[in-house]
Amino acid sequence: MLRLLSFAVFLGCWWIAAVLAGSTKLPTPPAVLNVAMTEAASGALFLNVGVTLARVALAFTLAITLGVAIGYLMGRVRLANRLGDPWLILLLNLPALVVIVLAYIWAGLTEVAAIAAIAINKLPATVVTLREGTRALDYSFDEMATVFAIPRWRAFRHIILPQLAPYIAAASRSGLSLVWKIVLVAELLGRPNGVGFEIGVAFQLFDTPRLLAYSLSFAAVVLVIETALVQPFETRLTRWRLRAA
Amino acid sequence: MRLEVDIAGKAYKSASGKRHDVLAGIKFSLSSGEVGVFVGPSGCGKSTLLRILTGLDQDYEGTISRAQDARIGMVFQEPRLLPWRSVEDNVRLAAPLIDDARLSELFSVLELSAHRNHFPGELSLGLARRVALARAFAVEPDFLILDEPFASLDKALAVRMQDEIVTLVANRSVLTILVTHDLDDAVRLGDRLFLLSARPARIIANISVPAPRSVRGEAEIAAIKAEIAQWTNGGRAEQRPHGQ
Numbered sequence: 092m093l094r095l096l097s098f099a100v101f102l103g104c105w106w107i108a109a110v111l112a113g114s115t116k117l118p119t120p121p122a123v124l125n126v127a128m129t130e131a132a133s134g135a136l137f138l139n140v141g142v143t144l145a146r147v148a149l150a151f152t153l154a155i156t157l158g159v160a161i162g163y164l165m166g167r168v169r170l171a172n173r174l175g176d177p178w179l180i181l182l183l184n185l186p187a188l189v190v191i192v193l194a195y196i197w198a199g200l201t202e203v204a205a206i207a208a209i210a211i212n213k214l215p216a217t218v219v220t221l222r223e224g225t226r227a228l229d230y231s232f233d234e235m236a237t238v239f240a241i242p243r244w245r246a247f248r249h250i251i252l253p254q255l256a257p258y259i260a261a262a263s264r265s266g267l268s269l270v271w272k273i274v275l276v277a278e279l280l281g282r283p284n285g286v287g288f289e290i291g292v293a294f295q296l297f298d299t300p301r302l303l304a305y306s307l308s309f310a311a312v313v314l315v316i317e318t319a320l321v322q323p324f325e326t327r328l329t330r331w332r333l334r335a336a
Numbered sequence: 337m338r339l340e341v342d343i344a345g346k347a348y349k350s351a352s353g354k355r356h357d358v359l360a361g362i363k364f365s366l367s368s369g370e371v372g373v374f375v376g377p378s379g380c381g382k383s384t385l386l387r388i389l390t391g392l393d394q395d396y397e398g399t400i401s402r403a404q405d406a407r408i409g410m411v412f413q414e415p416r417l418l419p420w421r422s423v424e425d426n427v428r429l430a431a432p433l434i435d436d437a438r439l440s441e442l443f444s445v446l447e448l449s450a451h452r453n454h455f456p457g458e459l460s461l462g463l464a465r466r467v468a469l470a471r472a473f474a475v476e477p478d479f480l481i482l483d484e485p486f487a488s489l490d491k492a493l494a495v496r497m498q499d500e501i502v503t504l505v506a507n508r509s510v511l512t513i514l515v516t517h518d519l520d521d522a523v524r525l526g527d528r529l530f531l532l533s534a535r536p537a538r539i540i541a542n543i544s545v546p547a548p549r550s551v552r553g554e555a556e557i558a559a560i561k562a563e564i565a566q567w568t569n570g571g572r573a574e575q576r577p578h579g580q
């Protein structure tokens with residue numbers, strides 16, 4: 092109910108601002124909705140949003156999987172930490188744009204380059220979070236597993252992983268929002284489809300209604316995925332905690 | 337299984353780099369079916385000794401020989417239950433092969449049946465300790481190691497836990513090592529009592545209890561307790577003339 096109200100206030104503000112600013116700078120909500128409907132009717136909207144989502148899913152999965160593995164290794168093995176740390180600092184501070192441009196130069200304007208570039212942008216933060224998580228593992232549970240001769244894989248699955256779960260969830264949450272942002276840049280710079288590409292086209296034509304139609308549809312999809320998928324998953328992971336934060 | 341222990345010394349390095357001797361002379365042997373009980377002052381090195389026996393700590397001087405494939409069931413001094421698994425799942429993680437009937441029996445003996453689906457955060461310390469006991473029993477151990485398992489249990493319940501240990505020891509060939517502060521527990525359960533000195537721990541007395549557990553009467557228990565009291569008072573008298 093509160094959410095609906097806050098949405099209505101947003102629409103109202105937008106409408107007033109649109110009337111004040113003039114329709115070339117800021118079109119009214121119905122104008123934008125109109126464009127969105129035509130794009131949806133032709134199927135272009137779904138195609139572009141779908142392509143972008145697929146890129147997000149791939150890059151995100153890749154970054155999380157690699158990030159968890161590398162972060163765990165760096166948290167457990169001192170040598171791995173020594174070797175990896177300089178690279179981590181470099182990657183953490185490298186602007187996303189540099190990574191994307193370099194990936195396109197070295198691997199061509201390909202899908203692989205785009206997804207790799209997005210994943211590399213997300214990777215270092217995941218590694219850092221998981222390294223912290225690994226360092227915070229309760230060693231007494233490892234001892235328990237050793238004494239009871241619980242096989243290594245079972246112990247990892249049922250003792251280590253649940254302790255890392257909050258860190259993986261935190262990395263996923265911050266990671267997803269990063270990926271949402273970077274995917275559009277990568278598309279704008281070097282892909283022939285996707286929301287980012289469409290926004291680029293709209294920008295070149297100064298087609299504000301189209302730009303807003305794509306941006307807002309994308310934002311809506313992000314919102315739905317965050318509330319319908321990510322949040323219930325987080326609740327499930329931490330259901331054993333008596334007081335969920 | 338036979339357990340032969342001869343630990344000449346064990347020291348921790350403190351953070352400031354100083355040597356901190358914990359065990360000085362621990363030599364004993366036990367066989368399957370026997371219960372060895374260690375009694376000693378707080379901080380003397382009992383838990384450290386247990387860690388060495390399990391193989392968790394290999395940094396000591398001396399030798400230990402035991403069957404390497406022995407199944408170990410252990411109750412740590414603190415329960416060490418995984419907070420994200422229910423009581424039943426905690427037990428099943430350590431003992432995946434246990435059959436449902438045996439598990440139900442264990443839970444009912446330990447009065448945990450009502451708590452099977454609770455998470456450790458919802459248990460009292462006494463309940464959590466019982467879950468830890470259930471976990472140790474559930475693996476059907478060859479080597480049972482109990483670090484003050486009856487702390488924070490009331491007397492009646494502690495006696496029932498002891499009965500469970502007695503049954504386990506009688507039915508299977510289990511070698512049990514128990515650390516306790518309670519002389520009653522020690523004398524009622526143990527075949528061999530080892531009294532430890534203050535840190536660094538040495539065995540100052542090694543008392544055998546000849547009567548089988550089932551026929552141990554109050555008189556015998558009192559007699560052995562008197563013997564122990566002699567040792568501990570004697571030991572104290574040497575160090576601190578007025579006791580503590």
Ligand SMILES: Nc1ncnc2c1ncn2[C@@H]1O[C@H](COP(=O)(O)OP(=O)(O)OP(=O)(O)O)[C@@H](O)[C@H]1O
Pocket residue numbers: 348349350356358377378379380381382383384385413535
């Ligand atoms: N990891 C460690 N590093 C350094 N010193 C330790 C470590 N663990 C134990 N100690 C020291 O070793 C001594 C013996 O500890 P231990 O836990 O074995 O005692 P305990 O006999 O089990 O005592 P309690 O009856 O209180 O459980 C203590 O003085 C303790 O400070």
Ligand SMILES: [Mg+2]
Pocket residue numbers: 382383384413483
């Ligand atoms: Mg102890």
